[in-house]
Amino acid sequence: MADDAAERFTVLFRRHHARVRAYVLRRTDEERADDVVAEAFTAAWRHIDRLPEDPLPWLYRAAHNCLNNDRRSRRRRDRLAGRLALHHEDAPDHAAGVVEEVRLREDLEYGEREEAVLRGITARRRGRWRLERNRRSRLRWALPGTAAAVSAVAAAAVVVAWNAVAPGSIPEQRFVTSGPAHAVLMAAAEKADRTEPKRFWHAQGEVGEVIQRDHRGHRYTLLASFPTETWLPRDPVDGDGVHSYDLGSVRLRPVSPADAREYRLDGSPQPNENPDPDAGVAIPDVPEGPRPDDRVFEGDPARLPTDPARLRTAILTWIRDRGGLPEDPDAWLFREAPNLLTDPVSQPSQRLRAAVYRMLAGLPGVRDMGTVRDPLGRSALGVAMDETSRDLGTLQWQLLLSPSEDFLMTTRAVVVRPGTANSRVPAGTAQYYTVQRTAGWTDTPPARRLPGARR
The missing domain is CATH 1.10.1740.10 (RNA polymerase sigma factor, region 2, helix turn helix motif)
Incomplete structure (x- = not known):
């Protein structure tokens, strides 16, 4: 064998x-x-x-x-x-105490655990912290006398040490408590509360993004899309979750009639994995966020609180301790938190899904779109928020929700005003989108057993 x-x-x-x-x-x-x-x-x-x-x-x-x-x-x-190097002069070794702080707080939720460890560090520190550079002029972490113990601490605790010197406070939220958008999201939360989970979470959909191509004098913009499918079992005995991107089924569609003309003149090239542009259209990975340096939430959904206000604090604390707060925390939350609802790795509990909707309902700046049609022509209730950057101009992040069930049908970023990186994309075009054809709990297993299934 x-x-x-x-x-x-x-x-x-x-x-x-x-x-x-x-x-x-x-x-x-x-x-x-x-x-x-x-x-x-x-x-x-x-x-x-x-x-x-x-x-x-x-x-x-x-x-x-x-x-x-x-x-x-x-x-x-x-x-x-690149942040700074921490150097503690003439200080007693307290790394063992920090390790114990982490171990005692393993069961706490995000935000609670980090803040508790932060308090443990700040309560023990003595003397003066200073910056130190190594020979390559890159800042490094230095805690003399504690290296062996600190190596045993989870990475989160090391990141918290940064906040012991210069904590970035989580901005207080001005909660929205009424309005059409608030009502749409609160209704979605109630639907999530009423939904009973089953053996498997199954979702089928499509992901798309805009590609700008300049080849042999032909300049045009295409919308590239490909199908996706997710199976997530509730019980590990049913196997491991599977999330597939069918890269062999990429579709290319010109964005405008002018793009269609240039695309035809260029020979209507098809998707190709070969890096040679003459071999076809290279399909880039869908970015994690609207900019290459965007940070995304990658924490464990099981450790997130289900109170909307604490959920907001926990997610922002997590991202703060891993590089700093986003420039616009509310806009970042509006486009990042819905990813928890479509997470291809770990489907959140129904209580957490409801909390995500309620947290989004409380964000200022969320607007009601009324009843709209999604890319598949289905009727949906839409809410949106704008985000502006120099490279991508103003994007309107839209969430299209089912009127009758806990189902996030579509998320998309629609160009309102192009920026430097998407200057040829017409206003009204979806820069990125994810469409769910179906998504929900089922007791029917997949046709092929999931990897690692034991029943």
């Missing part, structure tokens, strides 16, 4: 390595690409007995995940290194 698995993996590697590496090279430099490709194929080896019949889309997705993990870890490391 082991020899058979090794042989199948050898065939897999030789057949697909070049294409996966080309996919990764379009998205990062050569040095990082080799590490990412190695990680992707290592994951394939671990799942060699559960790979689909056509493994290439699976490998692309694995490489995509490895790339995202690499980018996130590097961004976090750079942010921490």
